Amino acid sequence: MNIRHLRKLTLAAVMCSQTAAVLAQQPVDHALLDAAAVRVLPDVVNWRRDLHAHPELAFQEQRTSDIVATELRRMGYEVSRGVAETGVIGLLNTGRPGPVVALRADMDGLPVAEDTGLPFASRQRIKQNTTQGTTEVALMHACGHDMHVAMLLGAARVLADLRGQLSGNVKLVFQPAEEGVPNEPNGAERMVKAGVLDNPKVDAIFGLHVGITPQPTGTISLRARGLMAGSDTFDILVKGRQTHGALPWNGVDPVVVTAQIVLGLQAIVSRQTNLTLAPAVITVGTLQGGHRANIVPGEVKMSGTIRSFDPAMRDQILAQVKRTAENLALASGAKAEVSFDAGYPVTWNDPALTAKMLPSLRRVAGAAVLADIPPTTTSEDFSYYGQRVPSMLFFLGVNPPGTAPADWAPNHSPRFNPDEGALLTGVRTLASLAADYLTGN
Ligand SMILES: [Zn+2]
Ligand SMILES: [Zn+2]
Known part of the structure; x- marks a missing residue:
């Protein structure tokens, strides 16, 4: 083969890989994404209310993980169960080469006696053995993890619908025990040890938390670098x-x-x-x-x-x-x-990843994105993922319009009542972050 021949071949190879790169970088059709999110919303509300009525404590999320696994299989995800006790991983392989993006939801409730008066309020009680004998403990999704699971299932459906437009893999992480058990490793730490970030290796992970900072419904708030202590x-x-x-x-x-x-x-x-x-x-x-x-x-x-x-x-x-x-x-x-x-590490929003994904957040929520809020002194076990791979966590406002901040019950309160009006924003945001990351847009 002469040198001119070789040059021609090399040029052809370069052009070919450029075409492939251009193809891989086609942005996802956001109108289709938003339409899919609207379609799945009634299911998201139903999942949320059902989960809300049936909270489970850390590492006991059996019923919740049954629902998650069943729904993910139905959507075409490859499902692994029993990761760190009750954790579920869903993998959507598009069949085309590309990065691996992970989205995380936590599944556990809290030992709180609900006082919201909602028609789907929790009436769950469990017996617990203590040194004083057997006591009854009331359970509640008082931190909004029911919303997290429902929104991630919604995003799962949206991404499955858009599969033909994506390349790479979507890994969904439904973890137990964010609230933890005294003197035991928490859910995220155990999921990481169990290899949730490997096989296929995760390139970036995103998560959200409802509430935490008191913001109106649909507000997305975050900051680059240290978000939570x-x-x-x-x-x-x-x-x-x-x-x-x-x-x-x-x-x-x-x-x-x-x-x-x-x-x-x-x-x-x-x-x-x-x-x-x-x-x-x-x-x-x-x-x-x-x-x-x-x-x-x-x-x-x-x-x-x-x-x-x-x-x-x-x-x-x-x-x-x-x-x-x-x-x-x-x-x-x-x-x-x-x-x-x-204790928990710093919840660290990777500055480069945060800057790269801000346009995705702004496309969904526009002026309701607060990109530089002060750090909060509470902690999150999402931080364990961020120790291994670039990560970004954001807060989703859940206080309905027309209500006064003085009436906004905070996370862990028996009156914590996040506004379901935020669910659509959550689904669109999670799905957009994954889709935009995979398509490089
Ligand atoms: Zn909490
Ligand atoms: Zn929480």
Whole structure:
């Protein structure tokens, strides 16, 4: 083969791959997408009301996952069940090469006695064994996860309808236990460990939460970078040497060292952290030491919490807490033992992904997209997905027009009553994010 021949062939190959790229980048027909969302809306409302009347606690979402799996199979999804106990994964393979986009909904309810007066209010009760005997616990979807499941099923139908226009894969993640169980890993952490982000490997994941920030129905609010706080707990044991309270020079006083550490920890936030980048909080919540007024005790214990919004800043603060406690103790001849217990990580909206997807949000909700809200100090286990792949979480306003903010019951309230008028926006947004991501538009 001569060189001219080779050049021709290469040119043909380049043109061919360019044509393929152009084809793959055809935007999805948004009019069809919106029409499909309107078509599925009555089902979304029915799913939501049925789920609302039948809430289930973390890792017990059996009935919910039965419904999810049945509906997904009916729509043509490949379904995996029993992931992290009750989790369900639905895979829509378009048969054409392309990225893998994931959408997530959480399925669990809460031990809250509903007080909404809705015709489909929960009357579910379960028996729980405690040290005081068997008690009855009322259950409620008081965080709106019933809405999340219903909207993601709606988006699933829309995406299945548009399958012919998409390339790559859609992976739907219905996870248990966002609210968690005390002293156990939560649903998202276990789903990630079970491999939900692998096979096929997820390139980006999106999720929404109703409420959280008090906004009118249909408002989409978010921010790039840290959206919801990461939380860490610390324990510090200050070891001195016990002695007579009248003769402190004969021992090492851990009470005075502890006082210095409490103030030193506040100096980390006020003097060593760049608060113009993101907020941070350190709180010492417990202090225990000593038995008698005239004895210098041998040791003092303290514990506290750290809230942060930037992963790098969080790592730095943890290192500074350790350094401050250990070295202040050392200065007085005492010893500080510092340990940390990691809570939820920061819910991190990848800046590049967020910027790329903003036009999709704006197409759906226009001026009702608030793209730079302040961070919130609550936490979300969606953060575990974001530790592994680029992720974006947004809030969906669910307070109906004509109502006063003073009457808006927050998430976890027995009167939390999200407006179903937001369901269509939720379905359109989830479906658009997945479709636009896959088609690169
Ligand atoms: Zn919640
Ligand atoms: Zn929630």
